[in-house]
Amino acid sequence: MKIHNFSAGPCILPQDVFQQASKAVLDFNGLSILEISHRSKDFVAVMEKAQSLALEHLGLINKGYKALFLGGGASMQFLMTAYNLLEKKAAYLNTGTWSDKAIKEAKAFGEVVEVGSSKEANYNYIPKDYQIPTDADYFHITSNNTIFGTQLKEIPQVNIPLVCDMSSDIFSRQLDFTQFDLIYAGAQKNMGPAGATLVVVKEDILGKVSRHIPSMLNYQTQISKDSMFNTPPVFPIYVSMLTLEWLKSNGGIDAIENINNKKASLIYSEIDRNDLFKGFAAVEDRSNMNATFSLNNDSHKELFDNLCKEANISGLNGHRSVGGYRASMYNALPLESVEVLVNVMKELENRA
Ligand SMILES: *Cc1c(COP(=O)(O)O)cnc(C)c1O
Numbered sequence: 001m002k003i004h005n006f007s008a009g010p011c012i013l014p015q016d017v018f019q020q021a022s023k024a025v026l027d028f029n030g031l032s033i034l035e036i037s038h039r040s041k042d043f044v045a046v047m048e049k050a051q052s053l054a055l056e057h058l059g060l061i062n063k064g065y066k067a068l069f070l071g072g073g074a075s076m077q078f079l080m081t082a083y084n085l086l087e088k089k090a091a092y093l094n095t096g097t098w099s100d101k102a103i104k105e106a107k108a109f110g111e112v113v114e115v116g117s118s119k120e121a122n123y124n125y126i127p128k129d130y131q132i133p134t135d136a137d138y139f140h141i142t143s144n145n146t147i148f149g150t151q152l153k154e155i156p157q158v159n160i161p162l163v164c165d166m167s168s169d170i171f172s173r174q175l176d177f178t179q180f181d182l183i184y185a186g187a188q189k190n191m192g193p194a195g196a197t198l199v200v201v202k203e204d205i206l207g208k209v210s211r212h213i214p215s216m217l218n219y220q221t222q223i224s225k226d227s228m229f230n231t232p233p234v235f236p237i238y239v240s241m242l243t244l245e246w247l248k249s250n251g252g253i254d255a256i257e258n259i260n261n262k263k264a265s266l267i268y269s270e271i272d273r274n275d276l277f278k279g280f281a282a283v284e285d286r287s288n289m290n291a292t293f294s295l296n297n298d299s300h301k302e303l304f305d306n307l308c309k310e311a312n313i314s315g316l317n318g319h320r321s322v323g324g325y326r327a328s329m330y331n332a333l334p335l336e337s338v339e340v341l342v343n344v345m346k347e348l349e350n351r352a
Helices: 015-026 041-057 073-085 097-106 219-224 234-249 252-273 298-310 335-351
Strands: 065-070 089-094 111-117 139-142 162-165 182-186 197-202 277-279 290-295 325-328
Touching: 015 234, 041 065, 041 197, 041 234, 065 219, 073 097, 073 162, 073 182, 073 197, 089 097, 097 111, 097 139, 097 162, 197 219, 234 252, 252 277, 252 290, 252 335, 290 298, 298 335
Parallel strands: 089 111, 089 139, 139 162, 162 182
Antiparallel strands: 065 197, 182 197, 277 290, 290 325
16 A cells, blocks of 8 residues: 655655665675674775765765764754854754754853744744844754744855754755755654764864863764764664665755655645645745645544545644644655645545
């Protein structure tokens, strides 16, 4: 049975990747990938491949960046970024629950200036007119707001280090990635299973704070040990590597962005056309990864939910802080799944 998986995360990954990953559980050069040493030649090769593919996709090879695969999720990066970079003052743009959490963590390390926030509107738009203090140690943004379905279409130009939580749209669209000094992303939104976090950091921004940083949380330790200060999440890193290979063999970010644009325009056109539905996010800030919408009339909910179920649509419930529905359309979700969803929305119109 084919299930159309719109889950926000952990999310759909390519079927090919599932197949290769399950094979490696049984036989990875004779042993299971789950029982080999992280220091073995075979796994070191996996780690190197995953790191170099990540940098290659982002166009950051030989540009002073290092790619790390760490444990702890994106949430660990909320504090790790501040621990390593915040000496006195940092600037944050508050565009959703995840930015808000990053701000809370950073406050333990210094002054945090919230340059803009859409909290008062339940984060349904991206604040645009704001001033960034020029003496801040860095500016932190969230490129895609997974819960609210908004996305930064333009990356702010700044003269201080730019730090970005790219958990839910990394590798989904082309950007000039050299404008970022540190990018982090939990694997489970667009890259792999939960358990690994990718950090891409420009080395020359490190080593500037005066506090003592515990070894595990110090990017410089992690770089000097090549992400193997301790046992890294071996299997999630292996699966992330497979997904990055899949992306490469499918034409890289440019090709996937094309499909992602098609998927997004398909669903948003239907949300706008169909009188039974309304979108949540401001039109100009709509995310290509997570489309948030709801029914205009709750009396249609039962029928819509049943039609979705009959069509094998899964994971469409909105986050509890927004309600309604959320269609997450990460790289591995086929265009066909969005077509199935749009047809169900049309059918509701015919039957309601
Ligand atoms: C899911 C998500 C997080 C949290 O990720 P964890 O790996 O669960 O810590 C942080 N930021 C964004 C944008 C997310 O989508």
